[in-house]
Each structure stands twice: as C-alpha cells, then as structure tokens.
Amino acid sequence: MALSLYDTSARTQREFVSIEPGKTGIYLCGATVQAPPHVGHIRSGVAFDVLRRWLIARGYDVTFIRNVTDIDDKIINNGKAQAIPYWLVAMNNERAFTDAYNVLGCLPPTYEPRATGHITEMVTIMQRLIEAGHAYQLNGDVYFDVKSFTKYGNLSGQKPDDMVSSADSEAMGKRDPRDFAMWKSVKPGEPSWPTPFGDGRPGWHIECSAMAHKYLGANFDIHGGGLDLIFPHHENEIAQSQAAGDGFANYWMHNAWVTTAGEKMSKSLGNSLLVSEVVKRIRPVDLRYYLVSVHYRSMLEYSDASVQEAGQAFRRIEGFIARAQEFLGAQAATVEELRPQQFDDAMDDDLSVAQGCAVIHETIRAGNAALTEQNSSDVAAAYGAVLGMLDVLGLHPRDWPKSTGGDDQATEVIDGLVHALLEQRQDARARKDFEAADAIRDGLDAMGIRIEDTPQGARWTLEQ
Secondary structure, X not given: OOOEEEEOOOOEEEEOOOOEOOEEEEEEEEEEOOOOOEHHHHHHHHHHHHHHHHHHHOOOEEEEXXXXXXXXXXXXXXXXXXXXXXXXXXXXXXXXXXXXXXXXXXXXXXXXXXXXXXXXXXXXXXXXXXXXXXXXXXXXXXXXXXXXXXXXOOOOOOOHHHOOOOOOOOOOOOOOOOOEEEEEEOOOOOOOEOOOOOOEEEOHHHHHHHHHHHHHOOEEEEEEEEHHHHHHHHHHHHHHHHHOXXXXXXXXXXXXOEEEOOEEOOOOOOOOOEHHHHHHHOOHHXXXXXXXXXXXXXXXXXXXXXXXXXXXXXXXXHHHHHHHHHHHHHHHHHOOOOOOHHHHHHHHEOOOHHHHHHHHHHHHHHHHHHHHHOOHHHHHHHHHHHHHHHHHOOOOHHHOOOOOOOOHHHHHHHHHHHHHHHXXXXXXXXXXXXXXXXXXXXXXXXXXXXXXEEOOEEEEEEOO
C-alpha cells in the first residue's frame, strides 16, 4: 500500500511522492515564543513528530525544520509589561518549548532557525517581489499586493472578495485593505534592523517563506502547522513565495486543535493548560500516548480524566512488555521488531494512528494468550511487533526509561512499600495462611494497587 496524506490544498488524500526519491523535507511552523507552551501548542509538534518517524520507518532520509518566531507584537508587548527586553521573553519561552518537546519525546529538528537570524533572506525575497510588481513600499513599510497574485485564496478555499482585511488594514495608502505587511517601519521603543527599505522589523509571514527557502530550497515536500494557520499565515506564505518564483510546498498538512469545553485551547481564552504543570500530575508518556492515539485531523477534547483513561490503556501495553521481558529473559534483547502489515497499512492511510493502536492492543491480546500457554515463539513475535509499532509512535520503552508518575521519589517510596507487603503476602502463602495473603491483596486493591501473579512472581500496577 502506498503512503497517502491529506493535502489541505487539494482537499483530499494524495499519494505521497517526494521530490527526490528516498529523501523528504518538512517545514513545520513552530512556536511564536511570547509565552510558555500549553497542551494545544504542543500537539502540533507531537503530530508531526509521528509523521517524521513514519517517514523514517519507511526508509526516507528526512530533513525536518521547525522554526522559532522570536519577534512579533506580543513578544514586544510582553517584554514591556515585564520590564525586560523582548529577546529575553523570547529566549525564556523558547527554552520552555524545547523542554516541552523533549519531555514528550519529540525528536530534535534537523534545524530550528530563529526569525531574527534571517533578515537578509527576507530582504532578498521582498526585493524580488518589488521588482516583479507583487509588492510595494509605503512610508517605510513593504506590503504584498494581493490582487497581483491570481491564486490567492486557493489554499483556504476563499474568494478574495470575501476575505477580511489584514490586521494592518488601518495603514493609510494601501492599494487594497487585504494587502499585508512584510516589513514594518521602526517605531519608538521597538527593536529594528537596517534594510534598503529603512530600519524596521519583519512581518510574520515573510519569516517562514525565507526560512523554508533557505533550509529546504525553492520547492520542498511538506509544509505543516495547526488549522488556525491555514489563513492568513499559510495563504500569505504561498503568495509571497510563489510570486517570488518558488514552487514552495507540494503538500500542506494541518493538525486539529486541542479543545476544552468545546473551545480551542488558548491563553487568550483563559483555558490553557501549561505542559510544565500537566506533567507534574500526569506521566509524560501517558500524555504523549493520549495526543498520538487520536487522528491528527480530529479535534481533541482535553480533560485530566481522558488523559488518565489513555494512561490506563498505555499501562496495559507496559504490563505486557514487562511480562514478556520476564518470560523471554535474555532472548528479549535479540527479538526482531517486525511491525504487522495491518499497522503499516493504517499508518499509510494518512497516519491513521487510532487504527494502528487497535492493532497494538490486538497484538497484546495474542501475546497475553501466548504467555498463558508458555509459547515462547509467539510471545517473542508479539513482543517484537509491539516494540516496532511503539517505535513509530515515539513510545518505545528505550526512550522512556523512567516512565513513572509526576513525582519519581514518591513512586519509588510506594514501590518499596508495596514490595514489602508482597513479601509478607508470599510468606503467608508459604505458611498456607491464605486468609492473611488474601487480606493483603484486598487491602492493596482497595488502594487502587492491582496485583498480578505471574510465573516470575507477583507484579503490581497502579490503577487510575
């Protein structure tokens, strides 16, 4: 089965064919670092991390670019409000985003360019656009002439006459209210850079056009981001880049939002949940499983209860892995990680991870049956298959050596206490005092600690 991906510009799934066989380039619109990341922000990073991992699994050499927008109105305003330089706001929040990506197991990007490091590349594109009649200067600003680009609106499916004015529509003298700023002239108290157009700072859209071109070339495979970026950001990127002579992206992919109470998670709405706070009470591996187990184009309604439910499902996966490792012993380290074809088919169908997760749990059921039957070859096959599938989702046990709860020290204390009780239970069973043994088991069960007797000894898991 060939890999097909949903292309926003085509409004349908298309077979994925890379420009260069065996290689692919992805540009993901990363963070505008005016504040720390919430769960909604980080879903995009996790979703495209799965895409990247799947392309790698299929044999592609992937160049993955995730930019940082480190200059914009909100960053400047937050700096003023905190009485610190804009760059310190950007730096602190960029670190917070990096920490969030890392704690949720995202592979580091091939390059992670900052907007402020690419002013020269932006100027080059703007000069080409002015020379071609697609942009014009006005009072130190540079605007893109929307009417000059006949394909404007194709990505979002909007007719130009129905579009709202750009955010800077109040500027006097613009040829059209929809014309958007690529360069903003210097204002008192704001950072600026010298250019042939005068001192100033870049607009949002030109930044990504410039960075994508520098690191992936005039034409590349995939451009990604959240649904909210389709218009105006990605529409404007296309207009700038193609009007300047670039082919730009062949496929456009967009992930859906994380919602709370039916509304998009957003700091401005006051319903955001910072990743740094969530992972104090929820295991990061459970949060990642929760984020990847739903199709990337489906809205995801967040609640702690739903994450905990996902965590219970993932603990069943962990439980099988632990039992299989104990059963296989040294053989576990040499098992070949072969994914089932059903899983690969699901991933080839626009990354249908929900179907892929169903294959994981089906494989675990078969593996548990093999454990009961003491069938080592079937246990090894199921164990290897599960590891191979988890690797694609960024959930392989080797990448999560400490997939414990939010407080590792507390977990270690609980583990010690439970094992002490399990030793007492084992002693009671050895004395044939089954009433005492059952009382210990029932007491642990009442506290949400489930005991499972295996040929390798008793194991415990924490029910949530």
